[in-house]
Each structure stands twice: as C-alpha cells, then as structure tokens.
Amino acid sequence: MGKPFAYVPKNVYLCCVILTKTTMKRFILGLAAIVCVLASASAQSIYDISVKDDTGKDISLADYRGHVLLIVNTATRCGFTPQYTELEALYEKYHTGGLEILDFPCNQFGQQAPGSIQEIHQFCTANYDIQFPQFDKVEVNGPGQSPLFAYLKERKGFGGFDQNDPRGKMMDNMLRKQDAEYDKRSDIKWNFTKFLVSRDGRVVKRYEPTDKMADIEADIAVELSPVLSTIMARRSVRKYLDRPVEHDKLALLARMGINAPSGMNRQPWIVRVVEDQKLLAQVNEVYKKANPEQVKRDPSFKNMFRNAPNLICVCSPTQGGDLDAGLLGENIMLAAQSMGLGTCCLGGPVRFITSNPDAAFFLQRLDIPEGYRLNYIIAVGYPDEQPDARPRDASKVKFIE
C-alpha cells in the first residue's frame, strides 16, 4: 500500500483490503469529504469559522459580525476576472455602510489562479486596484475544501445558471458535457461564485458567476438597511424552542401593532395576547382529539398553533376592519423579526376554534366584545428553524409609466 494511505486506521484498512486500489482511493476521498462536511456542520454559525489571511495568519470570521459579507472565490486568469472592477465598485460604494467583500482565490477551476497569494494580490492591486481583503488561496470543493465554503454550500446549494443569459447557457452546456448530473450537487461550479451573508451571519443568497451584478447590488442594499433586511428576513416559523416569550417583549409587540395606520385612526381592532400555557394546552387537547391521525403523522407536532408558545389573537368588527387588522399584524410580525422572535400568521386554527363547540371556552377566555370576531392569530416564539424564502411572483407588479 502506497504512502497516501498510510494514515488510514487499522480497522478501516482491514475493511478495505478487498477493495481495488481505485475504489479504495475513492473511499478515502469520500471519507475525507465527509470529515470536512462534519467539521463545517459542527460550526453553529459562520462566526465559529476561521480563515487564513494573505500572510497565513488565522482570522476569525467573528471579526466580521455586524457586517454584510459578500464572499467570493476568485481567479486571475478567468473570463470572469474583470468582475474585479465591479466588485471594487461595490466595495467603494457600500463599504462605509457596512459591506465587506472577502476574496478567496482558488485554483480549482481550469487552474486559472496559479501563483502564490502574494503574486495574485500584486496582480489584483495593479490591474484592478482592489481595496477589499484578499485571503489565502483555498480549495472550495473536494476533500481539501475550506470549512467556510463547506458551510456556505451546505446552506445554499446550486440554484442553476440563468438560462436567459447567454453566458449562463454557455456555462450550463460546458459543465453538462463533463457531467450530465452536475446540477444535482451543491458544489461550487466555477470561479466568481458569490455568497451574501447578513449582518447576523445568515447565508442569504448564492450567486453563480453569470448572475448580474446589478441584482447582487440590489440585494446588498437590502441587507445593509435594517428595515428592508427585516422585511426580507421574515419568514413564517413553524418550529419553536420550548420557551415562552417574556411578558415585556409581548407587550412591546402589541404596542408596535396598535401603532399601525387605520382608516380615520378608528383602530377597529381588539388584541388578545395569550401567555397562559394551561389555556393553550387545554385547547390543544381538543384539537388533538379531533385530529388524531394528523397529529400522529407529524413527529414534530407540539401544538395546533404551529408549535408556538404564545399567541397574539387579532379581532376585528364583524362588519369591516379587516384591512386595518391586517396592517396591525404585519407591524407585529416585522417587529418580532427585528427582536429575534419568529411568527406565523394563522387562519387554520381560527377556523377550528370558531367551528368546534368544544373549543368555545378558549373564545370565552379571550373576552371578545359583542360585534367583534376572532379574525386571525399570530403565533409567536423563539424560532427553532430558519426557513428559506418562499417564491414571490414579481409579475404581479406592473409599473404604469
């Protein structure tokens, strides 16, 4: 057995003696890849990861907490290398607002980043006058992949090349010829793949090298704005930690809600914040009894309110007021997002409660005045998941110019 396998533990070696040398090599590479994925998976957050700067010094990504990051694997002899000009323009425009571009040269695609990191850096400063930090060369795929890129790929897989873009089509043709299944894997496809990371370390989006820089710039502008990034980060959460939200935070949410606009400032809403865990458990028992099969099918089922520990019940007049009540709810959900809380707007449980006589006690406890009805419920809690954005249909918007 040759030197490359000298580090294989004895028991693994014994298991493998029956394998051919090629199969063995594949096995070792696979094992190394798994170890690498496990190492990145053990990183709870991007800020747990360290990288090496252009002098080989360890730099913790925690140093970049609070910044919006655009992380990119680059090469100096690639058709996409002129993107350095656009990257530098982005950096100059948004750096003072909180953008950092982290550049990781990589020689894995067509060997288009040869030379030492010092030579690469000299080339980039001389030709593109780049000001953003350039880190040590890395591998982004395979057994030697950097934990950072393993982490990024795990969170944002390959979404395809833009087929409406001729360069996107060209890349797709080229890679498909090499491997018909290339798009099934999350690995990095080529130089100048980019990842956008929010100020709180969330991997927001992945861009292929053919994606338009104008779209990337629009996303950066969103991430840099506290209001816009909160709107874009809010997602319906359906998995929560077993931890009720503190009373003062719920009170703040209710206050944010009633500061929504309403027609003639009529404020035609009634809000009930449910903290009583016993009441939730009681109504949940009614639901479980009525839906035993559904509860059995869902191993993550905790309660009928999408598993949340608290509710904000929004009531509106039986005649009208829906629009105002809806605006109140969005205020609450965005405020919750900005406070690190998750929410989910719920119509289903309202239909159940208002139609099932066994749940009448719940409505009685809400103490809803005459002439009002329970309109919808906002589930609130500490999120135990980070759902991806559901698609939005931009064609619903038309500009009348």
Ligand SMILES: Cc1cc2nc3c(=O)[nH]c(=O)nc-3n(C[C@H](O)[C@H](O)[C@H](O)COP(=O)(O)O)c2cc1C
């Ligand atoms: C009026 C209304 C009622 C909803 N009812 C439910 C519901 O009963 N159960 C649920 O899981 N989600 C419910 N949702 C959440 C939607 O499914 C969710 O907002 C939508 O899929 C978009 O996903 P996002 O909120 O993550 O962007 C409701 C949302 C609204 C606005």
